[in-house]
Amino acid sequence: GDLSPVTVIGLGPMGRAMATSLLRAGHPVTVWNRTARRADDLVADGATLAPTPAAAVAASELTILSLTDYQAMYDILGPVAESSGPSGVPDGSGVLDGRVLVNLSSDTPDASRHAAAWAAGHGATFVTGGVMVPAPAVGGPGAYVFYSGPHAVFDVHEPMLRLIGEPRYLGEDPGLAQLFYQAHLDVFLTALSSLLHATALVTAAGVPAADFLPGALTTLTTIPAMIGDGADLARRLEAGEHPGDLSTAQMMGATADHIVWTSEKAGIDTRLPKAVRAHYDKAITAGRGTENWTVLYETLKAGD
Ligand code: NDP
Structure with a gap:
């Protein structure tokens, strides 16, 4: 041809x-x-x-x-x-x-x-x-x-x-394709690790994985419904708007604590929930605990 x-x-x-x-x-x-x-x-x-x-x-x-x-x-x-x-x-x-x-x-x-x-x-x-x-x-x-x-x-x-x-x-810019690739894989790999960690948490308590995983997948798919579309979140992140009227970093951070403690009690790996908790701790330490969970974006922009 x-x-x-x-x-x-x-x-x-x-x-x-x-x-x-x-x-x-x-x-x-x-x-x-x-x-x-x-x-x-x-x-x-x-x-x-x-x-x-x-x-x-x-x-x-x-x-x-x-x-x-x-x-x-x-x-x-x-x-x-x-x-x-x-x-x-x-x-x-x-x-x-x-x-x-x-x-x-x-x-x-x-x-x-x-x-x-x-x-x-x-x-x-x-x-x-x-x-x-x-x-x-x-x-x-x-x-x-x-x-x-x-x-x-x-x-x-x-x-x-x-x-x-x-x-x-x-x-x-030749770096853009890999920047987007890595950013998408950041979301992807973290979600995959969270699915497996959460399954280990449940099975450590003797509950079959099959009783948990279908619901866990539903939780993943409800994230877009909670966030709204990406354009709206992007606008709020860029505007620095994090109104804490429905949920706060403080409340979400307490939940992150509970996940760490439940994981410790179950005797399973705690590194992923500790990393998540550290994100909330950082925002709360910065005095932003009464703002929406999206305020993590502000403190994550700074290096360790
Ligand atoms: P593999 O690791 O299976 O294949 C890698 C290829 O690279 C093979 O042809 C291998 O040759 C060659 N290779 C590696 N090192 C050398 C070297 N030093 N000298 C010569 N050849 C080398 O990768 P995949 O096909 O799975 O993936 C390719 C790329 O696509 C990766 O960057 C991956 O991250 C990406 N990707 C993969 C996805 C997937 O689901 N697999 C999805 C999306 C992206 P040999 O056969 O001789 O070992």
Whole structure:
């Protein structure tokens, strides 16, 4: 077909799902992975396994990276970038020159910014991304991906990137995609830990997990109803409005105490509830205990 070729480097569960979506849409897909056998199923589905990272990058204008972290990219592409042209002979023009790298691996915003500068130093354009769904959901309904980096380059490749998930472009600063990724995962991981901690609290008392977990999930889904929409909370946080007429940090802090004490009595891990209690203590110590629980935002903005 006349669809543009694309290269995928990194064939963990995510990279394999991405390559599969691109193949299904009819793109010629070249893949490379440190452990070559992870490419077997993709090759059976029509992908081309490149013999080297240099050959993989040379095969397409666009290379998608799906690796554990950004260090893996330097491990794979560092030697390629420094050494030679596509011929393998050092000729002053590295294989990254003129290429577009889209790194969908997780790391810090600073790692993304550093990598964008590194890529630019080798003549490549760097787009950063964070995939917000697990591998089985890649390319399906509800999949979305945060992107940041050069807008014009992103726009050119947006139709292809859409095959991975709905693209959400955040801005030119290469750190933005990972900033949003980490912020969402902050909510996600904390909620997951709280679910498991709370289940341990209940089962320590001899209550089956099945008696508790469905209700716990309901509690998670009632948070939006309590908060209202995010735009309203954002407005109040930015305005510094924390009226304590319905509930206060003092009251919520007392509840946080009760969770710590119940956990201690149950003999289970207390670190998560102690961290939550510390957030309330900080606001109360700052003299803001009679304001709404959202006042935690004010004291959380300051470092430890
Ligand atoms: P995996 O850890 O399963 O795969 C990592 C890939 O990186 C493999 O191809 C691995 O190669 C390669 N790799 C790691 N270190 C090196 C290295 N030093 N040199 C060469 N290759 C290396 O990750 P996933 O596919 O699960 O995830 C990829 C990225 O997507 C991660 O950043 C993850 O945080 C993110 N993500 C994952 C989600 C998930 O549900 N799994 C959801 C959303 C984002 P090899 O096969 O040889 O080990």
